[in-house]
Amino acid sequence: MPERDILSLKCERAFLVGINEQQEDISESNYHLEELHNLVDTMGIAPVDSIMVKLREKNSRYLIGKGKMEEIGELAEDCRADLIIFDCQLSPSQQRNLEHHYNIAVIDRQEVIIDIFADRASTKEAVLQVALARMKYSLPRLTRAWTHLSKQKGGVRGTRGKGETQLESDRRLVLNRINNLKKELEKVKKNRNVQRKKRLERPVPSISIVGYTNAGKSSLLNLLSDADVLTEDKLFATLDPTTRKIKLEGGREIILTDTVGFIRKLPHDLIDAFKSTLEEAVHADVIMHVVDVSNHEYEEHIKVTEDVLKDLGAGEKSQILVFNKTDMIGHDPVLLAGLKNRYPHCITVSVKEQTGIDELLERVTLEIEKEYGAVELLIPSDKWDINAYIHRNGKILEEEYIEDGTRIKAVLTEKDRNILSPYIYKKTDLNR
Ligand SMILES: Nc1nc2c(ncn2[C@@H]2O[C@H](COP(=O)(O)OP(=O)(O)OP(=O)(O)O)[C@@H](O)[C@H]2O)c(=O)[nH]1
């Protein structure tokens, strides 16, 4: 089967269509269009020109009205665009109708994001996850004039006027591939669960760094751990969670995990596909939510991130809200005081200029101590089940057999400390 995608179609020049819906502020729509501009740039395609369409009524066939459609066609032709990108979600039939009308490829924000992910995925798991998302996205779109599915083996090319039988066999092919991908992913996931279980046997406190794309998550991980994770002024520089161990003052070790960035309208198929990796990441004891405070839309970014966290079942986790890039707002004391006012527990930092990092690490220590603390327990010898529980769920620091039982010094989570409180006789130095 022929392989073909946006890149092999040799799309080089994209015309962007911003959408301003009735209830939406125009400045907001402009920022979104600017973000799309960055996304397209990240894809390696030049965004040559754009238009903002005020959408007062959605046309079910083409989304936009006839007049606007003609105008876009002319503008795209004038700038010799070979691709039109809509900053919204197009239904499969709208996409197909628009392609037939314009006679060039038409894609939406979702497809742009999936394409970037496909280009950036490098580990086996990420490749499988993106392939799955792409297949799910393409299933209802097999009759399009252009389909961009080639990066996987067995990619499917939509062709104009494709016959029913061809379509049926394409559908079957994609469904098969979806099933196979799911099975392969299941295998990878099982393997990861085994590894996680092993890690849990000796719990080391863990923190995951999450946030909107380009917030500075990888830069922060690099700074805190002397790691060398790729950081770029491009969207979605990171797709695979990277984990590093760091030592806090006092010697306690913690695990830090950098994760894939979020973005507004992250395709659901992608969230679904990345769910298991993300769930693993948000399984951490504490979530560090990094926000680029220099971005005008940072409040929306916070909301997008919180919504995804909620979706992953991590909405209630202890969180450290970190406003990064304060250098970009000139460390303006008035702005920073305003932030502290609105978000009383936030920490403001500049990873670039390394300011605020000590305060951040202090907060990390505090949050971890809330979760984990070392205690000494006295377990009577007939309570072997309690003893086994501690071995299973805690980190044993010392163990000594005494006359009628065992004295154990262990690091336990707050929950376990509560469960085991009748046996605790001493809280010990928490900085172990
Ligand atoms: N001015 C300034 N730039 C920063 C700061 N922190 C990070 N950056 C820049 O912001 C860009 C994005 O940083 P990354 O660390 O790649 O961001 P990320 O959150 O990991 O992004 P994704 O992996 O794409 O989600 C890079 O160009 C960094 O150099 C900061 O404190 N100040």
Ligand SMILES: [Mg+2]
């Ligand atoms: Mg990153």
